[in-house]
Amino acid sequence: MSGAFSNWYLCSCLWWRRLGVMTIKELLQVSRDGALVFFFIWSFNANVFLSANDMKLQLTNARLVVHDADHSMASRELIHRFHAPFFRFDGEIARPDVGLRLLDEGRAMLVLDIPPRFQEALAEGEQIAVQLQVDTTNSPQGLSAAGYAARIVGEFGLEVAAQRLGFAGEAEDGLPVIRSEHRAWYNPNQTEAWFQSVVELLNMITVFAILLSAAAMVREKERGTIEQLLVSPLTPFQIMFPKVAAMTLTILMGTAVSLFAIVQGVFHLPVKGNLALFFSMTALYVFTTSGLGLFISTFTTNQAQVGLMTILVVAPMLLLSGTWTPPEAMPEWVRYLMLLSPLHYFIDISYGILLKGVGLEILWKPALAMVALGGSLFGFGMWRFRRQFR
16 A cells, blocks of 8 residues: 555656746746737736727817807916816818818817807807817817817807806806716726726736747757657646646736736826735636637647737737727627637726726626636647657
8 A cells, every 4th residue: 555655646746846947947948038918918917008008998188170250358368277187289271171171181179169159159149150060080089079078168158148148157056957966986196097007907917828838849849849748658638737827827927916016006007906816717717718829739830920920819919909999889799709818807807807806706707707718718729739659
């Protein structure tokens, strides 16, 4: 009995030692690939910083030119309300056709045309319209500009009407008024950098979870060492698992540096949740998503093919994750496809932990869905990988 136990113990120690040696070997191979290391450092640091610092979704400094045919106090008051940071006043124009030319040339986003008798018509209680022409080549920015402008003109018209009826100043307190007071949760100042930095970090985790695992296998094919692994006393699991484990550790290190140095250090994101839970979920996501990388490696023969196939796989995952377009804004059949993207669930988990401070008692559903879907992908990748050794 003791002899059987000793044999089992020695075999177990040998099995784990092989696993550890192979993992160290994979980490060394990654560290010696200068181009990959540079791309990795750039993606998790400079790319996250630039994406959060340069990309603006909110309306900012929209270029506005004005054709004022009235030149009255009322027209100047209306123009003054189009102020920073949403609008940037780029001066007046002499004729309306100049504004059309500026819109065509892309030198202005909005042209405000105030007609003659503007102040006189308001004083006499007549209805009068101002014209706003908006360049909606960039439709989100253009629609935002039109919405902001409509609200500014509407509020200006209500104030003029109240003054004409004698309800200006303190008398407004006696009128029945519906007030809309907004309270933003989790991001009270609506700082775009918080959202953008987290989004880009999750995107980079996804890209490298697939890219590194596929590149590790294809590297063996390119260098001719796959044959050495085939004749070695290693099982397919001992060949595959260290690659995934090494890539997971590498991505976790990159995630930690990016989160603490860029997301928190530069953009001051207040992490409200449990960081241990976040890194555990990240490791689980990377480990399961790497199955796609193993699948890619089974029918690619060089690093260039790995890069192209990674783009082909990652692009639908990002588009179907709900990062840039809310699921509610997508067609119904596309919303069903979103359920097949592991990133869709990982985004919910990451936002819940980092921005909302919730735990698994709230996030257990997306976590379970991510594990189930990712486990299926990992199993499929492992199945394809094992077929190479037959």
